[in-house]
Amino acid sequence: MGKHAVIVVDMLKDNLESEEHFGIAQEGRKIIPRIRELLETARTLGMPVIYACDSFLPGDFIFKGRMKPHSLRGTEGAKVIDELAPRPGDLILEKRRMSSFFKTDLDLTLNTLGVETILVTGIATPVCVLLTAMDGISYGFKAVIVEECTAAHKPEIHRATLDLYCKTGMYPLLRIMKLDEILAEIKP
Amino acid sequence: MGKHAVIVVDMLKDNLESEEHFGIAQEGRKIIPRIRELLETARTLGMPVIYACDSFLPGDFIFKGRMKPHSLRGTEGAKVIDELAPRPGDLILEKRRMSSFFKTDLDLTLNTLGVETILVTGIATPVCVLLTAMDGISYGFKAVIVEECTAAHKPEIHRATLDLYCKTGMYPLLRIMKLDEILAEIKP
Amino acid sequence: MGKHAVIVVDMLKDNLESEEHFGIAQEGRKIIPRIRELLETARTLGMPVIYACDSFLPGDFIFKGRMKPHSLRGTEGAKVIDELAPRPGDLILEKRRMSSFFKTDLDLTLNTLGVETILVTGIATPVCVLLTAMDGISYGFKAVIVEECTAAHKPEIHRATLDLYCKTGMYPLLRIMKLDEILAEIKP
Amino acid sequence: MGKHAVIVVDMLKDNLESEEHFGIAQEGRKIIPRIRELLETARTLGMPVIYACDSFLPGDFIFKGRMKPHSLRGTEGAKVIDELAPRPGDLILEKRRMSSFFKTDLDLTLNTLGVETILVTGIATPVCVLLTAMDGISYGFKAVIVEECTAAHKPEIHRATLDLYCKTGMYPLLRIMKLDEILAEIKP
Numbered sequence: 001m002g003k004h005a006v007i008v009v010d011m012l013k014d015n016l017e018s019e020e021h022f023g024i025a026q027e028g029r030k031i032i033p034r035i036r037e038l039l040e041t042a043r044t045l046g047m048p049v050i051y052a053c054d055s056f057l058p059g060d061f062i063f064k065g066r067m068k069p070h071s072l073r074g075t076e077g078a079k080v081i082d083e084l085a086p087r088p089g090d091l092i093l094e095k096r097r098m099s100s101f102f103k104t105d106l107d108l109t110l111n112t113l114g115v116e117t118i119l120v121t122g123i124a125t126p127v128c129v130l131l132t133a134m135d136g137i138s139y140g141f142k143a144v145i146v147e148e149c150t151a152a153h154k155p156e157i158h159r160a161t162l163d164l165y166c167k168t169g170m171y172p173l174l175r176i177m178k179l180d181e182i183l184a185e186i187k188p
Numbered sequence: 189m190g191k192h193a194v195i196v197v198d199m200l201k202d203n204l205e206s207e208e209h210f211g212i213a214q215e216g217r218k219i220i221p222r223i224r225e226l227l228e229t230a231r232t233l234g235m236p237v238i239y240a241c242d243s244f245l246p247g248d249f250i251f252k253g254r255m256k257p258h259s260l261r262g263t264e265g266a267k268v269i270d271e272l273a274p275r276p277g278d279l280i281l282e283k284r285r286m287s288s289f290f291k292t293d294l295d296l297t298l299n300t301l302g303v304e305t306i307l308v309t310g311i312a313t314p315v316c317v318l319l320t321a322m323d324g325i326s327y328g329f330k331a332v333i334v335e336e337c338t339a340a341h342k343p344e345i346h347r348a349t350l351d352l353y354c355k356t357g358m359y360p361l362l363r364i365m366k367l368d369e370i371l372a373e374i375k376p
Numbered sequence: 377m378g379k380h381a382v383i384v385v386d387m388l389k390d391n392l393e394s395e396e397h398f399g400i401a402q403e404g405r406k407i408i409p410r411i412r413e414l415l416e417t418a419r420t421l422g423m424p425v426i427y428a429c430d431s432f433l434p435g436d437f438i439f440k441g442r443m444k445p446h447s448l449r450g451t452e453g454a455k456v457i458d459e460l461a462p463r464p465g466d467l468i469l470e471k472r473r474m475s476s477f478f479k480t481d482l483d484l485t486l487n488t489l490g491v492e493t494i495l496v497t498g499i500a501t502p503v504c505v506l507l508t509a510m511d512g513i514s515y516g517f518k519a520v521i522v523e524e525c526t527a528a529h530k531p532e533i534h535r536a537t538l539d540l541y542c543k544t545g546m547y548p549l550l551r552i553m554k555l556d557e558i559l560a561e562i563k564p
Numbered sequence: 565m566g567k568h569a570v571i572v573v574d575m576l577k578d579n580l581e582s583e584e585h586f587g588i589a590q591e592g593r594k595i596i597p598r599i600r601e602l603l604e605t606a607r608t609l610g611m612p613v614i615y616a617c618d619s620f621l622p623g624d625f626i627f628k629g630r631m632k633p634h635s636l637r638g639t640e641g642a643k644v645i646d647e648l649a650p651r652p653g654d655l656i657l658e659k660r661r662m663s664s665f666f667k668t669d670l671d672l673t674l675n676t677l678g679v680e681t682i683l684v685t686g687i688a689t690p691v692c693v694l695l696t697a698m699d700g701i702s703y704g705f706k707a708v709i710v711e712e713c714t715a716a717h718k719p720e721i722h723r724a725t726l727d728l729y730c731k732t733g734m735y736p737l738l739r740i741m742k743l744d745e746i747l748a749e750i751k752p
Contacts, residue, residue: 059488061328065361073467091449096481097326105472105479111704112435126352127322134319138285140249140675160352164314164345173253247676261655279637284669291669293660299516300623328487437704441737473702502728507698510691514661516625536728540690540721549629 004186005048005115006038007100009122009129011084012053014070014077021070023153028123032083034148034179035121039084041183048091048113051080052106052122052132055094062097098128101135110141117142119182121149126161137173148179190304190330192374193236194226195288197310197317199272200241202258202265209258211341216311220271222336222367223309227272229371236279236301239268240294240310240320243282250285286316289323298329305330307370309337314349325361336367380562381424381491382414383476385498385505387460388429390446390453397446399529404499408459410524410555411497415460417559424467424489427456428482428498428508431470438473474504477511486517493518495558497525502537513549524555568750569612569679570602571664573686573693575648576617578634578641585634587717592687596647598712598743599685603648605747612655612677615644616670616686616696619658626661662692665699674705681706683746685713690725701737712743 015021016028042049054071055078056063063069071078073094086092095104110118118141120133129150133143145162152158166176177185203209204216230237242259243266244251251257259266261282274280283292298306306329308321317338321331333350340346354364365373391397392404418425430447431454432439439445447454449470462468471480486494494517496509505526509519521538528534542552553561579585580592606613618635619642620627627633635642637658650656659668674682682705684697693714697707709726716722730740741749 057485057488060484061488062325062358062361065358067357096484098322099326102323102326103479103481103484108436108472108479109433112433112437124357127356127358131319131322134286134315135290137250138287138290157352160348164348164352168315169255169312170250170253170315173250245673245676248672249676284672291667291672293667296624296660296667297621300621300625438701438734438737441734443733474698475702478699478702500733503698503732503734507695510662510695511666513626514663514666533728536724540724540728544691545631545688546626546629546691549626 003047003114004117004119005050005110005113006042006119006121007132008035008039008049008051008080008084009100009120009132010052010054010124011035011081011122012071012077013079013081015123016081018070018077020068021153024123024151027151027153027155027158031121031149031151032081035084038119038121038146038149038179038183041186043087045186045188047186048115049087050091050093050106050109051086052093052095052100053078053080056096060096099131099135100128101132101139107139115141117144119144119146121146123151125150125152125158130161130165133174137170142173144175144177144182146179146182147176191235191302192305192307193238193298193301193303194230194307194309195320196223196227196237196239196268196272197288197308197320198240198242199223199269199310200259200265201267201269203311204269206258206265208256209341212311212339215339215341215343215346219309219337219339220269223272226307226309226334226337226367226371229374231275233374233376235374236303237274238279238281238294238297239274240281240283240288241266241268244284248284287319287323288316289320289327295327303329305332307332307334309334311339313338313340313346318349318353321362325358330361332363332365332370334367334370335364379423379490380493380495381426381486381489382418382495382497383508384411384415384425384427384456384460385476385496385508386428386430387411387457387498388447388453389455389457391499392457394446394453396444397529400499400527403527403529403531403534407497407525407527408457411460414495414497414522414525414555414559417562419463421562421564423562424491425462426467426469426482426485427462428469428471428476429454429456432472436472475507475511476504477508477515483515491517493520495520495522497522499527501526501528501534506537506541509550513546518549520551520553520558522555522558523552567611567678568681568683569614569674569677570606570683570685571696572599572603572613572615572644572648573664573684573696574616574618574688575599575645575686576635576641577643577645579687580645582634582641584632585717588687588715591715591717591719591722595685595713595715596645599648602683602685602710602713602743602747605750607651609750609752611750612679613650614655614657614670614673615650616657616659616664617642617644620660624660663695663699664692665696665703671703679705681708683708683710685710687715689714689716689722694725694729697738701734706737708739708741708746710743710746711740
């Protein structure tokens with residue numbers, strides 16, 4: 001299977017501690033313990049842990065729709081929540097759009113570290129999580145969306161995304177996996 | 189609304205005239221008349237028409253999964269089907285991955301032509317169509333997925349994708365629209 | 377002329393305060409007062425100031441040659457020198473390669489801020505400075521290399537670069553300008 | 565040394581057969597025999613040969629300076645000159661800017677083909693040739709500028725570029741080599 005890395009997408013204070021985004025805050029908080037479980041194993045095994053974090057400017061195009069400015073670069077709200085606080089040696093990646101690869105050096109970093117498979121966790125399943133997984137494949141990495149470690153603003157949206165992408169033409173480069181399955185795969 | 193362009197994704201001989209990909213060939217052929225209808229209006233109005241076409245190398249990473257090599261660069265199968273044959277003045281874009289923007293000059297072309305909104309048509313809805321629309325937004329373009337001009341290998345997969353993405357945080361930068369709605373919007 | 381921004385390239389502790397890179401440290405320190413002069417005017421006029429800073433990983437490809445690891449991500453040596461310390465509102469950009477645009481969101485940032493012309497300062501003239509200016513043009517920005525605000529490890533290398541690129545086919549999208557000339561241009 | 569590929573940059577009819585660009589046409593034609601010599605050896609050894617060709621749109625930003633529109637996409641002038649006509653199996657890459665890597669899939673192609681070192685030939689030495697070599701390094705490839713197989717609009721400009729970049733911090737990832745030296749290196 002080659003070397004794995006965990007990517008934690010957008011588990012930020014503005015998303016999870018704000019009343020502005022009620023659904024995603026509620027659903028997103030539910031997956032914290034499962035992400036912690038995965039991170040603990042990952043760190044024990046020496047796997048890279050990368051936090052991909054929205055880091056917007058107020059004038060960004062994506063705020064031209066109905067989404068209000070949030071997770072602004074340099075603000076407290078753009079930081080990872082305390083429960084998942086990065087440890088020394090983890091990498092923090094500021095991203096400007098939905099995919100963690102869009103105009104970032106994530107592909108360089110993964111290649112430099114010898115990573116072959118990315119385990120995508122965080123929020124939200126149909127957007128930043130899915131697009132990170134898909135771009136990962138475009139850049140030459142296998143991608144796993146970890147079922148219990150990802151969430152959308154409604155459970156049925158999360159479920160629908162997993163059902164839609166569990167068996168595309170990209171399978172098994174793209175896999176939807178249970179946490180137990182992926183833990184079994186990465187443990188020596 | 190600003191200037192629109194039509195993007196026709198992967199309506200290629202290897203996808204639509206091959207027995208290898210039965211589902212997508214069958215469903216994809218059904219949308220040909222509606223894409224022709226949109227293209228006719230677009231050309232009458234002087235809108236840019238861009239064909240984004242898979243153009244793979246045999247060793248490409250995306251063939252490391254279960255997808256067999258197809259739409260290889262330079263082969264007949266990588267050409268647009270005759271029913272939608274490009275006209276003089278149309279642009280043809282060879283792409284190596286799912287999104288029409290991935291390592292192509294599509295964003296430069298759209299900006300040079302003054303395009304603000306892309307109308308995404310073709311196949312398949314949950315993958316190349318969706319990722320083209322989403323990347324379009326990342327690059328600063330409004331994106332419309334035209335319902336009757338897109339298809340997946342099964343009608344229920346097409347439907348599920350539209351339902352999932354009809355009202356994301358990206359709305360109305362991302363819109364799912366009926367052909368009649370978009371025709372009404374672009375007609376002077 | 378449209379809106380300008382100043383880009384300060386690689387004026388970092390590891391480059392300017394280390395005995396490892398004697399030539400560039402010596403020559404680079406000479407331009408500090410002139411960059412300060414430009415930054416003072418820029419800030420008075422409300423122009424964006426962007427620090428583009430090498431931020432490498434130890435295993436990066438560019439260290440496979442004769443260049444030793446330096447300016448490593450997260451270390452003190454990768455920080456801007458105190459004499460040019462960023463102010464609140466300035467932007468800091470971590471880059472992994474020579475051009476400030478390579479796998480960064482600099483083009484997005486400049487477009488979001490309405491910038492049309494970049495004033496490139498810092499080190500070293502024939503590599504990171506030139507490549508930032510040239511990539512700027514590729515992304516649609518006019519670029520100015522400010523003569524007294526840039527340096528190479530030897531004065532004759534700096535001079536040779538300016539002479540070589542003062543009148544290319546890119547002129548006047550690419551201009552080599554004296555500090556006085558550019559100050560006259562940007563002052564209202 | 566790993567696998568090599570030859571990249572032939574901008575040896576196009578509009579550059580070499582036009583009276584518009586007198587200097588580059590004259591100097592560029594002089595290197596044709598040496599490029600042919602390299603290509604012959606490359607093909608004998610099964611090395612990939614890639615033609616990177618300007619393919620502009622009339623409204624492109626780079627024509628906002630003093631450079632007049634040329635090498636327009638789809639025109640005869642954007643084709644490789646007959647003396648260096650691509651053979652079956654060669655790859656042709658349409659580029660929109662100076663570097664052969666800018667918004668193209670060249671890095672994907674080189675990685676898919678297992679290439680480690682690019683041999684850059686063509687015109688013009690200080691711009692498209694140099695930027696292709698430098699971007700090559702940024703993408704993780706060793707780069708060689710082949711002295712007798714590259715040219716600028718004046719011999720002294722060509723010479724000055726080679727002198728400037730023969731021993732940068734990138735050496736030996738970037739090398740300026742004589743044709744004989746590189747032929748000796750690639751021959752088994």
